[in-house]
Amino acid sequence: MLDVRDLCVHFPVRSGIIPRHAGFVRAVDGVSLHIQPGETLGLVGESGCGKSTLGKAIVRLLKPTSGSIHLEGTDITGLNQRALRPLRRNFQMIFQDPAESLDPRMSVQAIIEEPFIIHGLGDRANRRKQVHELLDRVGLPAAAGERYAFEFSGGQRQRIGIARALALKPKLIVCDEPVSALDVSVQSQILNLLVELQRDFALSYLFIAHDLSVVKHVSDRVAVMYLGKLVELAPAETIYRDPRHAYTKALLSAIPSPDPKVKRAKILLEGDVPSPINPPPGSAFGHRMSHPRYAETIGADLSLGRIAPGHWLAADPCCISNEDLAALRKGSGTRQSPA
Amino acid sequence: MSPPADIILEVDKLITSFETERGMLRAVDQVSFSVPRGKTVGIVGESGCGKSVTAMSIIRLLPQPAGRILGGQVRFKGLDLVRASDAEMQKIRGGDIGVIFQEPMTALNPVHRIGRQVAEIFRIHKKFSRRDAWDAATEMLQRVRIPDPEKRMMDYPHQLSGGMRQRIVIALALACKPSLVIADEPTTALDVTVQAQILDLMTQLQDEIGMSIILITHDLGVIAETCDEVVVMYAGRVVERASAADLFDHPLHAYTRGLLQSIPTLETPSKAVLQTIPGMVASLADHVHGCRFCQRMGRRSSVSNERPRFAEVAPGHWAEICPLCTSQ
Numbered sequence: 252m253l254d255v256r257d258l259c260v261h262f263p264v265r266s267g268i269i270p271r272h273a274g275f276v277r278a279v280d281g282v283s284l285h286i287q288p289g290e291t292l293g294l295v296g297e298s299g300c301g302k303s304t305l306g307k308a309i310v311r312l313l314k315p316t317s318g319s320i321h322l323e324g325t326d327i328t329g330l331n332q333r334a335l336r337p338l339r340r341n342f343q344m345i346f347q348d349p350a351e352s353l354d355p356r357m358s359v360q361a362i363i364e365e366p367f368i369i370h371g372l373g374d375r376a377n378r379r380k381q382v383h384e385l386l387d388r389v390g391l392p393a394a395a396g397e398r399y400a401f402e403f404s405g406g407q408r409q410r411i412g413i414a415r416a417l418a419l420k421p422k423l424i425v426c427d428e429p430v431s432a433l434d435v436s437v438q439s440q441i442l443n444l445l446v447e448l449q450r451d452f453a454l455s456y457l458f459i460a461h462d463l464s465v466v467k468h469v470s471d472r473v474a475v476m477y478l479g480k481l482v483e484l485a486p487a488e489t490i491y492r493d494p495r496h497a498y499t500k501a502l503l504s505a506i507p508s509p510d511p512k513v514k515r516a517k518i519l520l521e522g523d524v525p526s527p528i529n530p531p532p533g534s535a536f537g538h539r540m541s542h543p544r545y546a547e548t549i550g551a552d553l554s555l556g557r558i559a560p561g562h563w564l565a566a567d568p569c570c571i572s573n574e575d576l577a578a579l580r581k582g583s584g585t586r587q588s589p590a
Numbered sequence: 591m592s593p594p595a596d597i598i599l600e601v602d603k604l605i606t607s608f609e610t611e612r613g614m615l616r617a618v619d620q621v622s623f624s625v626p627r628g629k630t631v632g633i634v635g636e637s638g639c640g641k642s643v644t645a646m647s648i649i650r651l652l653p654q655p656a657g658r659i660l661g662g663q664v665r666f667k668g669l670d671l672v673r674a675s676d677a678e679m680q681k682i683r684g685g686d687i688g689v690i691f692q693e694p695m696t697a698l699n700p701v702h703r704i705g706r707q708v709a710e711i712f713r714i715h716k717k718f719s720r721r722d723a724w725d726a727a728t729e730m731l732q733r734v735r736i737p738d739p740e741k742r743m744m745d746y747p748h749q750l751s752g753g754m755r756q757r758i759v760i761a762l763a764l765a766c767k768p769s770l771v772i773a774d775e776p777t778t779a780l781d782v783t784v785q786a787q788i789l790d791l792m793t794q795l796q797d798e799i800g801m802s803i804i805l806i807t808h809d810l811g812v813i814a815e816t817c818d819e820v821v822v823m824y825a826g827r828v829v830e831r832a833s834a835a836d837l838f839d840h841p842l843h844a845y846t847r848g849l850l851q852s853i854p855t856l857e858t859p860s861k862a863v864l865q866t867i868p869g870m871v872a873s874l875a876d877h878v879h880g881c882r883f884c885q886r887m888g889r890r891s892s893v894s895n896e897r898p899r900f901a902e903v904a905p906g907h908w909a910e911i912c913p914l915c916t917s918q
Binding site for chain 2: 406
């Protein structure tokens, strides 16, 4: 369905009064992943780790610096906007803040209808009918079409965003923090809707979020990202039951549990995510922890390797156990991207 | 009547309302709770439930002129804060009551160095000399575990990360060793790993200084991990109030149960249908006398004309008594 290989998105940084090239932000730095039809891949990480950039690059709202993106076998990495347009109906995006991603001057009808017009589908009456069906599908009354997005609550606006994304029957939807701006009781309504739509339309999701409980709930597999790189990727159940990377463990232990009786031992991290501008040359997380084996990681290959069926882990001596490291090194001949 | 010795703050039938184009909105509608000395009381609810307005009413930082306290008392150390003079309030704020806001970037002044902002507190409240205030500020940064405090004193807020900025705001709130700290969504803008650091820091400082904390959050996980007692608010009213253990163990009000069931946890089976609360948070603009939650559920209960009583159902466990919403 979706196959991403060694994807890099670097942004040039300019600084000074006379702007001068001052390096790159390596927002996404060599990420490989794939998503199967009907599958949800969760993508978690702290703010600034590059997860949104990765999502935007996949739907080609950003141009990747290097690497490749294949969607159903078609290479969309280098296509220009004109060539992309007919393909865009296959992949859509749902944004975090529905208030900002819906044009305040357009009626809901016009917002949801726009994809049909752009792709030259259907006549007026037909489009209207489709919009009504979509509104109904996401749980809004048909009368909502006549109103403007700002007249709706946050949860309802997110439903409008979902209806728009669904309009052209896409195969892949990149959901960028779709529920993080919503109240808990509304959040669960939207999560239920997304799960239901996936079942009905065999959608694939790339589900980007920072809330690990939400990600676990919707995902089949989960990828953990740290400073532009994936550090671990495994089936959702596995990654929560048996995390192998130190960063994944720290991230999981930090989730506050809504049960006062559960007192989990917390792994408290020192410091913050380092800047992706000129990141540490070796293991970024090893650097944050001032790990004694950090020196080994400079110049080393820290890409993902397979330690169990479907379980991929970065071969980083600072962050994984010696047994895992040995297993990864032994199998390094067969190491490849998780495809 | 002054509160018993182990109660530091007592909020009694507080009513706060806002004047808007659509008339008076009652954002806080007869809210009562108390804060024991050295304990943490959480206020939880969805956006617009009045939890922040309750906090801002306590320290009298309501937006002016729209917000007004119409009734009730806030008893703090023998003083009714609702009726205290502005001069008295100014002494208390940042002095005996510290405040931590959600967004550290707006709580800090972007054009002044960190050192000046922290030292200012000691200059104003303790009348320290310039040098003493500076030293005290450096020590305070050390207390909130900021590495290399001398150097950070010379930084501007934008040079620090979100977590570091929130530490500075905590340093400001705790500078005068307050007996109460009001923290309004202190970790909402932060990543989980940084949130864990900040909550851990607050708990440690509570052990050192012995202050009480009012923690306002929408995150039940944060509540469960840090609070001794919990106040659940819905549409301007307290619907339930209990110790954290009791509340999570056997919630009495349908709204509390709804909140608890609608969050996915690591134990929830994948892609299972989550419980939801139908509809959305009630608008304060419609005047409802009866049960607010029945209104959300679209129920016209027989008591819809009368406000449900707030009563103690079990020792220390209070709830609004609505025949349809409250289990006993």
